[in-house]
Amino acid sequence: MLFRLLDNWRAPAPDAGKIAWIKEWEFAHRGLHAPGVPENSSGAFADAIRRGMGIECDIQRSRDGRAMVFHDWGLDRLTDLSGPVAKLDAAQLEEVRLSGSNDAIQSLPRFLDQVGGQVPVLIELKSAYDRRINSLCMEVHRALEGYQGKYGVMSFDPRVSRWFSAHAPRTVRGLVLKDRDFRGPLGPAKRRLAMWHARPDFLACDVRDLPSAFIAAQRGRGVPVASWTVKTAELHTVALENVDALISEGEGLV
Template identity: 55%
Template sequence: MRLSPFGWIDAALAPAPDPARVSWLGGQTYAHRGVHDERVAENSPSAFAEAIRRGLGIECDVQKSRDGRAMVFHDWQLDRLTAQSGPVARRLSSELEQVALLSGDRIPTLEKLLEQVAGRVPLLIEIKSKKDRNPIPLCLAVNRALDGYRGPCAVMSFDARVPRWFGTHAPAVVRGLVVTEENSRGVGGWFKRQLSLWAGKPDFLAYDVRDLPSSFAAAQRARGLPVLTWTVRSALLRERAAIFADAPIAEGAGLA
């Protein structure tokens, strides 16, 4: 394959993974936060059980508890998904495990989710991060939870510090960079994505489906990085995902 000038830099600074290492990522549909709806809460054991029943891969989110455990929960605050309020990070894991989600399930730890999945379907774990927060404690918590897990599993984040940490400290874990071009288009946005790629050295990309087709995503896919795409919520977006990505991360009508 002929590489562009930046392609040669990509190959040097963010080498493509061994295809055998990442081949399981493609050809799969991932249920975004499990199979959820108005009755079943996102990121809940019930949502994950339905994904497993359907043979779907699972995408989930993790936040750090006050005592440094990885909790399966998307938001920084409890307010939207529970009857309680306040930051997740201020609660102990033992407290969070007793917090009821609006559908009746309780917030699981990552260890509980891994026990539930038990390698039956592939799992994507998005590590939530903010620019002004050090992501390493949550990376450590996720890595501890994954110790000994043998099922197909990968971590990913919008924060390039996350795949970089796993590449350095837990290189056996497949790691991805989550990307959106929203509010970051043009030359400046493209260069920002290049810097994140070089810093993170990911094994794959998880790309905003609204941005496909994307020259950046296509260039990385062509040189061997699988491209997953989120969030596929309709049949039309599923068709787009089938053309420009290796696997959809979908919910609702996108799972049909």
């Protein structure tokens, strides 16, 4: 009871109408990618839209401060180039082809133009604790201004959700969690402090951490929870029993 009271004070549950849409969709993790259709590519997003799925994508910052749709800190795994994403300007990154396709890295505005409100999107901002987050949050906020579709932003970094709480409170914002980040005797306390600092509208947890008493308690007080990454039919069943929305890929897709 004490923790519930503290949670309600430090990280109040959102208005149900603001976040109801999250519970109505399954989200394709980095788009509906497959061999020949890379993750976070325009082809993967187009396939998700055709299938009637929401989209989860990732955002990295270019050297000139633009929000780019890309997961890794480095270019090595997903392109024929190497080195940090942040060493190239947006115009240069938009010329970089994703391996195994003709699709290039997209900017966030171009991605939003492609989706055009047809399906909801969850936008994960990649952040590191030794980096400032204000400029990336501001760039994402600017890209989303005037966008008519359903969207939410989220991050492992509680500062991101806190920034949107302070500067764009109408934006649906989430905190991404995994138990591996909160190991040790002080882990549960650190997890709660992260949530209190973030003041999120929703949580996104690692499906491998389910079932979870913490997650059940947050859902019980009206905070919706999504789960990532649902990759198998077994994990799909676990997620359905314990959370409100699934972020899925591969065999975990319905």
